[in-house]
Amino acid sequence: MNSRERFLSALHCKPVDRPPVWMMRQAGRYLPEYRALKQKSDFRTMVQTPELAVEVTLQPLRRYPMDAAILFSDILIIPEALGQPYHFREKGGIEMEFALDSIEQLNELSASDLQSSLSYVDTTLRSLRSQLGNEKTLLGFGGSPWTLATYMVEGGSSTSYRRLMEWYYTRPADFEALMEKLCDALIALFRMMIDAGVDAIQVFDSWGAACAGHLYRDQSLRWIERIIQALPADFPVILFAKGMAHHAESLHATGARGLSLDASTDLRAIRDRMPLTCALQGNLDSQVLTMDPAVARAATESLLKRMQGSQGHIFNLGHGITPDARLESVAAMLECVTGESL
Numbered sequence: 001m002n003s004r005e006r007f008l009s010a011l012h013c014k015p016v017d018r019p020p021v022w023m024m025r026q027a028g029r030y031l032p033e034y035r036a037l038k039q040k041s042d043f044r045t046m047v048q049t050p051e052l053a054v055e056v057t058l059q060p061l062r063r064y065p066m067d068a069a070i071l072f073s074d075i076l077i078i079p080e081a082l083g084q085p086y087h088f089r090e091k092g093g094i095e096m097e098f099a100l101d102s103i104e105q106l107n108e109l110s111a112s113d114l115q116s117s118l119s120y121v122d123t124t125l126r127s128l129r130s131q132l133g134n135e136k137t138l139l140g141f142g143g144s145p146w147t148l149a150t151y152m153v154e155g156g157s158s159t160s161y162r163r164l165m166e167w168y169y170t171r172p173a174d175f176e177a178l179m180e181k182l183c184d185a186l187i188a189l190f191r192m193m194i195d196a197g198v199d200a201i202q203v204f205d206s207w208g209a210a211c212a213g214h215l216y217r218d219q220s221l222r223w224i225e226r227i228i229q230a231l232p233a234d235f236p237v238i239l240f241a242k243g244m245a246h247h248a249e250s251l252h253a254t255g256a257r258g259l260s261l262d263a264s265t266d267l268r269a270i271r272d273r274m275p276l277t278c279a280l281q282g283n284l285d286s287q288v289l290t291m292d293p294a295v296a297r298a299a300t301e302s303l304l305k306r307m308q309g310s311q312g313h314i315f316n317l318g319h320g321i322t323p324d325a326r327l328e329s330v331a332a333m334l335e336c337v338t339g340e341s342l
Helices: 003-011 032-038 043-048 050-063 077-082 103-108 119-132 145-154 162-170 172-196 213-230 245-252 267-273 286-290 293-306 327-338
Strands: 068-070 086-088 094-096 137-143 200-204 237-240 258-260 279-284 313-317
Touching (some): 003 200, 003 313, 032 043, 032 050, 077 145, 077 172, 137 145, 137 172, 145 172, 145 213, 172 200, 172 213, 213 245, 237 279, 245 267, 267 279, 267 293, 286 327
Parallel strands (some): 068 137, 137 200, 200 237, 258 279, 279 313
Antiparallel strands (some): 086 094
């Protein structure tokens, strides 16, 4: 069983020889080869330059025995392609070029040139598929409409989401129009990714926890469901919604093949209550990778033991790997999962 077969079998809850493994934010600043490349090119340039995006995507696979490559990109390529650029704040976080405020601004956002604006994604994925062949899984990803809307309406990273909530409560027609525009753009992006050869797509509903519990479906999940229904039948989508494991059944009801769960969740408890039509991904605490390799090894062994005998488990972190992760601790984690000596 090669890496791709292992990953797709686990995603469809079929028996595998061991859990497949990859990491959210798999490429990045914890890798010295990435830091060297970053000295020559900024993040957005790397994302938009296929040769660089391919190189960054493949860097962790050259160093470690990962079962999947995930496209080096960003969820904010969608608002950027619609006409709302972004950049990174000096002290961290995202800053949009402007905060979406009026229906006139919303109407100016256009998907008419989306295929051309995002052609670099297609080129990058086709190159990756060619280089990976049938040996490794290739993953694409995007943000949920709700999560993208938080950045667009708030004007960047936010802690209150007051402006978007005001749209929802007092400007429902504008809220619906924004979400429909984002759905259409994401459907176009994901179809492009599928045509370019990805095996699965992960949707990040990173700020779903900003929704009131009783409004979660109306504010976020119904839009995700609409996107999944617009993709080819049975195409596998993995849904990550940080802090929302208590909505696991509703998350799965969107049509998602798998759920990615953060480290605050008892993964075994979720496995025991969810049907075997739902794969589960996660959920090692990424902080253990900043500690001694023995700590990372023990935490990995504990998670594997809890999930032992469970079909449909894809080993991953509960959130993205951090820049201060130690290479030797990542290696210790992977040795536990794969059984390979690194």
